Amino acid sequence: MRVHVLGSAAGGGFPQWNCNCPNCDGVRRGGIRAAARTQSSIAVSGGDGQWVLFNASPDVLQQIRSFPELQPARTLRDTAIAAIVLIDAQIDHTTGLYMLREHRQPWQVWCTACVREDLSAGNPVFGVLGHYSGVAWNEVPLTAEFAIDGVSGLRFAALPLTSNAPPYSPHRDRPQPGDNIGVTLIDTRSGKRLFYAPGLGEMEPHVWEAMHQADCVLVDGTLWTDDEMIRLGASPKTSRAMGHLPQSGPGGMIEWLDRLPPATRKVLIHINNTNPILDEDSPQRAELAARGIEVSHDGMEIRL
Template sequence: MEIRVLGSAAGGGFPQWNSNVGLNRALHEGATRAPARTQSSIAVRGTGDDWLLINASPDIREQILATPALRPAPNSRGTGIGAVLLMDSQIDHTAGLTLLREGAPLEVYCTRQAHEDLTTGWPLFNVLSHYCGANWHEVVPGQAFTLDCLPGVSLRAVALSSAAPPYSPHRQAPEPGDNIGLILTDEDSGRCVFYAPGLGDIDAALADEMAACDVLLVDGTFFTETEMIDQGVGKKTAASMGHLPQSGEAGMLAWLGRWPDKRRVLIHINNTNPILDPDSEPRAVVEQAGVEVAYDGMEITP
């Protein structure tokens, strides 16, 4: 099994197009070694040639062009993407489907809750029906499944605690399946990866799931709970947005510290997060904990 990080930033990317604050400004002015990042997405390949795209970010065109394996063969029209799996129905994880409308019908895997959002409040499936079309396949948390385009890999979704997007019909009544984590297992080696770019809470059951995996590729959105408030760019806390910050006694680094024998990587990093700066103290804290910071183009082999 091979995993490629297509995009490692949270919604808006880094730098965010309308921000001249903090690291965004430093990057514009060439005052930081932090590299630019596109919005969060990964691609997975098993023993075949095709790839499973996990989340279709608004930056998917740029990501495909930067990843030769996802491009069509010479003198043909097509793609190396065999199917798309959505972790939720958030705009920054689904809007890229509109950029894939010029190809063959899309094979899209997501939960019933995400599909409901994508046919009502954010009706992408309805829009795509006028172009390439999208065939929906339901992902049921807790049930293992395989994909024809991903031979040699088995998958199992895990329901996570999180709020549905603002446009969801059940925004005020969260349901299991609004947001999922994903366990990908290499059937030959038995090694597995836990992927969760949006993770707001870790309970005992989820901790057991994570403890059984070899690689943890998890939510790195914020370093502190009040990061956006402190920088004057928002009014919401990390928890209210469905993210577990790295710092704090019950933060992501504290949890990841329980599993020093695993490869631990942070992804979906917001443009306000100081760990983007390789010379910052928070980045040093992360690295001293033995945790990596994902970057666009990163390759992970369990």
């Protein structure tokens, strides 16, 4: 199994276009050692040259240009993307579908019924795409493994995560199972597993079990502290209120990752522009390194 990180940042990317926090200002001015990042997305292959895109970020065209394997140029109009899996209906994970409207047939899109509802009513992305390439919807089951046609060597297992639906969702502030999911990617040849959850607001027993069984976890690295956005004056909401478990503090992501088996590879993704771990010389980044926790970057490859 190959996992290619197309984008490693949270919504808005890094640096964010209108942000002058210490990180964004520092990277623009060259005052900190940090790499720019596009918005969160990964591509996964079982080794057959076909890829599954997890989330279609607003930066998807830049991400495809940066990873030529997604454009093998076998015909006049071509792509190696066989299907798209959406883990939620958030703007930063779905807007890229508009950028892919020139596809020659309906996109094979996998998502839960909740996400389909959000993208058909509150933010009718699927309806708009009906005037272009169209969408062939496949429901992501929450109780059984599934395979994707045209993609060999891989199976997938989704589970619901406690989170909130987008502001345009009919069930905003009334969370439903399937608003947000985590997915275990399984290599059918080796049996290796990777657990992917860029938005993880609560460590529930079924989530912890999936993480514990994985050989690699690629999980929520949005904010360092629960009050990070409040202290900076960027938002009145805590990390947990936004649906993201902070890394530090009691019950934070670091505590959970420390409890995983020593052989488990631990990688953070969906990193907000305000998070001090983006500064490669920060004490927070050093703490992660000391604990064996990696910070994903655009172009990162994970092989299992």
